[in-house]
Amino acid sequence: MDILVILFLVTGLFFFLGGAVGIIRMPDFYSRLHPAGKLDTLGIFAMVTGLAIYNLHHFSFDALLLSAKMFLIVFFVFLSSPTATHSIVDAGMRAGLRHWTKKKRKG
Amino acid sequence: MRFLGFIIVCLTGALLLYGTGEFPDWGDPNSPASIHLSDHYIEKAVEETQVPNLVTAVLADYRGFDTMFETAVVFCAGLACFLLLRDFSQKKERFYRHTPTGVILHVKDSKKILKVGKEFEHMDKDWVPSDLIIKTVCRILIPFIQIYAMYVVAHGDFSPGGGFQGGVIFGSSLILLAISYDLKTLVRRVKEKVFGIFAALGVLIYVGIGVICMFMGGNFLDYSRLAPLVPGDPHHIRALGMLGVEIGVGIAVTAAMAIIYINIVSEGRHDEGL
Structure with a gap:
């Protein structure tokens, strides 16, 4: 059981780390939003799954309820985070921001 | 007129600054707050007020006056936004x-x-088509946000939360509606007058509870005097009084938030924001 928890937490941390690096390293506005959106959804899903399993160590109805509530967090983040990313990209397109392209060679 | 206003602002500012000089120093061990006030709150609050949450007991009971005028300040902020920005003139x-x-x-x-x-x-000139995805998701989320806001208000006397926080969350759900659809949808759903009335009603509930306490023979905002009016365990009467006060605060803050947002974002024309 503990191994499963650790596995989920490490997966979550891995995605959070990758997302954080991506936000810094990506070249422009749109591509930076991509890791930001990914990080929020899959990272939180893995982390909360790990924590919910850990919470069920001493199984009782209360613990089960708490775990279910934790998954509500995941549900709302899954709804709101991609929507927020979508609307930010939309605003960027409307404001006329060009997307990044690799610079062409001269000649 | 503008010059007069400037002078008044400067004078008030100077007066306030002058008043700050009389304050005890930051972290002064000999100030009244450190000598007996905090200790009294920490030792006696739960015993005296029967409220499980110490912070709320201090804010809404011991310092009920302060919180009442904070609510009035929020109301005044909404009122000022309305008076300064509202533009009734027809567009050309x-x-x-x-x-x-x-x-x-x-x-x-x-x-x-x-x-x-x-x-x-x-x-309107700066009209932007509202997005289907955003609209749908906001339609799903807004009821949950509002339920959460009511939970925060109702749970204020047991756990962190209270009228101000709950009111802000509720107000932000209204603002989310205005952002995801458009401002007109919000203004059509909830009339401007309703917001104004609710902002005043919130303050009235707070002050009204205080006045009822006076009618029952106690001091202003002495919740323990409400006991004959409410059935149930008289020990919890102070918590119940605070709950009533918090509901008033929540209503006032919600309405003030909406008024401020609507007026600022559309420059008082109430047509199209953001």
Whole structure:
């Protein structure tokens, strides 16, 4: 059981780390939003799954309820985070921001 | 007039600054707050007020006056936004959209007014089509946000939370509606007058509970005097009184938030924001 928890937490941390690096390293506005959106959804899903399993160590109805509530967090983040990313990209397109392209060679 | 206002602002500011000089120093061990006040709160609050949450007991009971005027300040902020920004003048240029075709008409003559109904609808210069995805998700989320806001208000006397926080969350759900659809949707759903009345009603509930306490023979905002009016365990009467006060605060803050947002974002015209 503990191994499963650790596995989920490490997966979550891995995605959070990758997302954080991506936000810094990506070249422009749109591509930076991509890791930001990914990080929020899959990272939180893995982390909360790990924590919910850990919470069920001493199984009782209360613990089960708490775990279910934790998954509500995941549900709302899954709804709101991609929507927020979508609307930010939309605003960027409307404001006329060009997307990044690799610079062409001269000649 | 503007010069007079400037002088008044400067004088008030100077007066306030002068008053700050009399304050005890930051972290002064000999100030009244450190000598007996905090200790009294920590030792006696739960015993005296029967409220499980110490912070709320201090904020809404011992310092009920302070919180009442904070609510009044929030109300005044909404009122000031309304008075300064609200613009009732008719626009000279109008935009209409022919709904079936999507053709947009720009009417420059201020006397020509098209009938808005099934065929035409109002438009604004900075109109942006609202996105289906965002609309749908916000429609799902807004009820949950509002339930959460009510939970925060109702749970204020047991756990962190209270009227101000709950009111802000509720107000932000209204603002989310205005952002995801458009401002007109919000203004159509909840009339401006309703917001104004609710902002005043919130303050009235707070003050009214205080006045009822006076009628029952106690001091202003002495919740323990409410006991004969409310059935149930008289030990919890202070918590119940605080709950009533928090509901008032929540209503006032919600309405003030909405008024401030609507007026600032559309520069008082209530047509189209953001």
